[in-house]
Amino acid sequence: MQIAPFELERWQSVWENRVELNISESGVEPLTVRDLLDDPAAAEMLLGLRLGYPQTNGTEELRARIAALYPNARAENAILTAGCAEANFLVSWLLLEPGDEVVFMLPNYVQIQGLAESFGATVKPLWLREKLRWAPDLDELPRLITNKTKLIALCNPNNPTGATLTAESIKAICAAAAKVGAYVLADEVYRGAELEGETTPSLWGNYDRLFCTGGLSKAYGLPGLRTGWIIGPPTMIDKLWTYHDYASMAPTMPTEKLAFLALQPARNARIIARTRSIVRKHYPIMRDWAAKHSGLLTHIPPRAGAIAWYGYNTGWNSAEMGEELRTQKGVLIVPGNQLGMDGYFRIGFGGDAEVLQKALGRIDEWMAEKSEKAKAKEAR
Numbered sequence: 001m002q003i004a005p006f007e008l009e010r011w012q013s014v015w016e017n018r019v020e021l022n023i024s025e026s027g028v029e030p031l032t033v034r035d036l037l038d039d040p041a042a043a044e045m046l047l048g049l050r051l052g053y054p055q056t057n058g059t060e061e062l063r064a065r066i067a068a069l070y071p072n073a074r075a076e077n078a079i080l081t082a083g084c085a086e087a088n089f090l091v092s093w094l095l096l097e098p099g100d101e102v103v104f105m106l107p108n109y110v111q112i113q114g115l116a117e118s119f120g121a122t123v124k125p126l127w128l129r130e131k132l133r134w135a136p137d138l139d140e141l142p143r144l145i146t147n148k149t150k151l152i153a154l155c156n157p158n159n160p161t162g163a164t165l166t167a168e169s170i171k172a173i174c175a176a177a178a179k180v181g182a183y184v185l186a187d188e189v190y191r192g193a194e195l196e197g198e199t200t201p202s203l204w205g206n207y208d209r210l211f212c213t214g215g216l217s218k219a220y221g222l223p224g225l226r227t228g229w230i231i232g233p234p235t236m237i238d239k240l241w242t243y244h245d246y247a248s249m250a251p252t253m254p255t256e257k258l259a260f261l262a263l264q265p266a267r268n269a270r271i272i273a274r275t276r277s278i279v280r281k282h283y284p285i286m287r288d289w290a291a292k293h294s295g296l297l298t299h300i301p302p303r304a305g306a307i308a309w310y311g312y313n314t315g316w317n318s319a320e321m322g323e324e325l326r327t328q329k330g331v332l333i334v335p336g337n338q339l340g341m342d343g344y345f346r347i348g349f350g351g352d353a354e355v356l357q358k359a360l361g362r363i364d365e366w367m368a369e370k371s372e373k374a375k376a377k378e379a380r
C-alpha cells in the first residue's frame with residue numbers, strides 16, 4: 001500500500017518546537033496535570049495508580065461520561081481511542097475498500113482524505129464556499145453522490161474555517177447519504193470551543209449510519225492526553241473494537257483516569273468555560289489584524305475553534321509563504337495547501353497573546369517586503 005505523507009502533521013511535528021513564534025496550533029494553551037488534580041483525593045488516586053492494562057475500549061464509567069455529551073447516547077455507543085486521529089483512522093479502516101467513493105468536506109484536516117486514497121477509494125471534494133461564508137453549496141451534492149459513495153466525511157465545526165453547518169445542511173447531507181446507503185462521519189473535535197452562543201449541536205441523532213468522532217485535544221486543551229472517541233451504533237462500535245485491538249489496543253492508564261476527571265460534569269464545564277474565554281479574548285486580535293489588511297486579506301469570522309483562516313489575492317503560493325515565514329521570520333503558520341486549499345493560510349490564536357502579536361508583526365513585515373519586491377519588479 002502506498003501512503004502519501006501527511007504534510008500538515010509533519011510540518012508541525014518537525015518545526016513547532018524549533019521556531020521562535022509558533023502560531024500553527026489549533027487548540028488553546030494546554031492545561032496541566034495539576035489543573036485536573038484540583039482536589040486532594042484526585043491527586044492521591046493518580047499517585048497510587050497501578051500501571052496495569054486498562055479496559056481496552058474504555059471503562060464503562062468513562063464511556064458513559066463521553067456518551068453524556070451526545071443526545072440519547074449510552075456507554076455502548078462509545079469507544080475510547082488514542083486521540084480523534086485514531087477515531088478517524090478506525091472508521092476509515094472499517095469502511096473503506098478499493099473502488100469506494102468518499103465525499104470529503106474541503107478545506108479540512110486532510111487525514112481522512114489521505115487515508116481514503118491509501119485504502120484505494122476515490123475522494124470527491126465537497127467544497128465549503130467563501131461566498132457562502134464557508135458553507136457547502138448543497139446544490140453540488142447530487143453531482144457528488146453515486147451508488148459507490150461509501151462515506152461522507154465532515155468536520156463540524158470545521159478546521160480551518162471555524163464554520164458550522166446549519167441544521168438544514170445537516171439534514172440535506174444525511175438525506176443524500178441515505179439515498180445510497182452511505183455512512184456519514186462527523187469529526188466534531190472542535191465542538192465546545194465556540195466564540196459566542198450555544199455549543200454546536202452534534203450530528204448525533206440525525207441519521208442511523210452515522211459516526212461522530214471527538215476528543216479532548218481542542219475544546220478541552222488536553223492534546224497530550226491523547227483521548228479521543230467514536231460514537232456510533234452499538235453493532236458498529238463492537239466491530240470498531242476489533243480494529244482498535246489491532247491498532248493502539250488500549251489507552252494508557254493515566255489517560256483513562258485523567259480523561260474521567262476532565263469529563264466530570266463540574267470540571268468539564270470549568271474547562272470549556274476556560275477555552276471559551278481564551279478564544280473570546282484572543283479573537284479580536286485576529287479580527288483587527290484582518291481589518292488592517294482588508295485590501296489584501298479576506299477573512300470570515302470563525303464560529304468555533306482557536307483558528308483563523310485568511311485568504312489573499314496576491315497569487316502567493318501558500319507553501320512558499322509558509323516556508324519563507326518560517327525561515328526568514330521565525331514564524332510557523334499553517335499554509336493552506338496543507339488543508340486542501342492554496343491561496344489561504346491558518347493562524348492559531350489559542351496560545352500566548354504576546355507571541356501572537358509578535359508573530360503578526362513579523363507577518364506584516366513579510367507582507368510589506370513582498371509588496372515592495374512586487375512593485376520593484378513591475379517598475380523594471
Ligand SMILES: Cc1ncc(COP(=O)(O)O)c(C=O)c1O
Nearest residue numbers: 083084085109159187189215217
Ligand atoms: C479536525 C481534526 N480532527 C482530528 C484531529 C486530531 O486530533 P487528536 O489530536 O485528538 O488526535 C485534528 C488535529 O488537529 C483535527 O483538526
